[in-house]
Amino acid sequence: MRKVVLFTASSLDGFIATKSGGIDWLFTDADYGYKRFFNSIDTTLTGYKTYKKALSFSEFVFPGKANYVFSRKKRRPDPNVTFVSRNVPAFVRTLKKEKSGKNIWLVGGGSINSVMLNAGLIDEMIISYHPIILGGGIPLFTDKSRESEFTLVRQKLYPSGLVQIRYKK
Amino acid sequence: MRKVVLFTASSLDGFIATKSGGIDWLFTDADYGYKRFFNSIDTTLTGYKTYKKALSFSEFVFPGKANYVFSRKKRRPDPNVTFVSRNVPAFVRTLKKEKSGKNIWLVGGGSINSVMLNAGLIDEMIISYHPIILGGGIPLFTDKSRESEFTLVRQKLYPSGLVQIRYKK
Numbered sequence: 001m002r003k004v005v006l007f008t009a010s011s012l013d014g015f016i017a018t019k020s021g022g023i024d025w026l027f028t029d030a031d032y033g034y035k036r037f038f039n040s041i042d043t044t045l046t047g048y049k050t051y052k053k054a055l056s057f058s059e060f061v062f063p064g065k066a067n068y069v070f071s072r073k074k075r076r077p078d079p080n081v082t083f084v085s086r087n088v089p090a091f092v093r094t095l096k097k098e099k100s101g102k103n104i105w106l107v108g109g110g111s112i113n114s115v116m117l118n119a120g121l122i123d124e125m126i127i128s129y130h131p132i133i134l135g136g137g138i139p140l141f142t143d144k145s146r147e148s149e150f151t152l153v154r155q156k157l158y159p160s161g162l163v164q165i166r167y168k169k
Numbered sequence: 170m171r172k173v174v175l176f177t178a179s180s181l182d183g184f185i186a187t188k189s190g191g192i193d194w195l196f197t198d199a200d201y202g203y204k205r206f207f208n209s210i211d212t213t214l215t216g217y218k219t220y221k222k223a224l225s226f227s228e229f230v231f232p233g234k235a236n237y238v239f240s241r242k243k244r245r246p247d248p249n250v251t252f253v254s255r256n257v258p259a260f261v262r263t264l265k266k267e268k269s270g271k272n273i274w275l276v277g278g279g280s281i282n283s284v285m286l287n288a289g290l291i292d293e294m295i296i297s298y299h300p301i302i303l304g305g306g307i308p309l310f311t312d313k314s315r316e317s318e319f320t321l322v323r324q325k326l327y328p329s330g331l332v333q334i335r336y337k338k
Contacts (some may be wrong), residue, residue: 148301150300
């Protein structure tokens with residue numbers, strides 16, 4: 001079965017962006033395994049706020065993938081994505097079972113991450129810890145998450161000080 | 170000059186304890202460098218809540234050290250510790266300069282960590298990331314912290330899945 005993989009950056013204190021969504025603290029000097037990961041997936045799952053953030057870049061950031069954006073409200077159509085307002089866990093379970101294909105990237109943010117975590121649907125997490133304390137911002141998981149243990153698969157240290165850790169359920 | 174070192178455990182999402190202060194998720198199957206670290210310091214700095222938590226253990230956890238507990242209020246005397254209600258950064262600066270000795274352990278919790286961080290007084294951090302998402306609790310640093318970059322010194326992976334990372338200012 002296809003795996004759902006949360007691939008994300010985090011500060012040392014567990015934030016994926018500043019309060020205003022700022023991500024200018026992310027390292028961009030190297031690829032950090034992004035291209036390889038991007039080739040291993042054919043589907044993305046994104047919360048609406050993270051999708052809006054992605055739209056602020058000059059090019060669409062998930063080309064050639066099946067992109068699902070979760071939003072309770074009706075949104076302006078976008079040919080690059082499919083909006084999903086239904087029950088997220090049920091939708092993802094169906095996606096995992098019915099469609100053959102590559103893995104599924106859980107892009108984030110914190111709200112969708114927690115919904116997926118609580119439903120036991122995160123198979124793997126690849127977290128790139130940046131050597132910075134943000135002291136607040138958009139959390140990796142919201143406070144609606146339940147305590148969940150993972151198993152470390154491997155970790156990689158980059159010269160910049162970034163530590164990338166891979167966990168499985 | 171003596172260094173102030175934050176030596177602490179954290180969940181993957183940046184919490185040092187559950188909402189109620191629970192730490193039963195901490196690995197206790199191995200030493201994880203604790204004894205060696207404990208021998209490298211002769212002074213501890215602790216916030217009042219963390220001190221109260223430490224009192225719940227059967228034995229005093231910082232024997233043979235100069236232990237300073239920060240609290241704005243007057244507290245019941247304890248022969249093991251010295252309560253400090255003065256300006257924390259000024260007190261620690263004096264401590265670093267005037268007293269020769271080993272390093273100083275910043276025990277935590279989140280509030281004192283942030284006061285120290287904002288004052289630029291954390292020289293090193295040794296964070297033991299446990300492979301667990303808590304989804305909430307007592308944060309590594311409070312939301313009163315300012316954005317602060319660190320430099321990775323080294324990291325160590327333990328068979329249990331714990332990743333211990335050392336950073337310097």
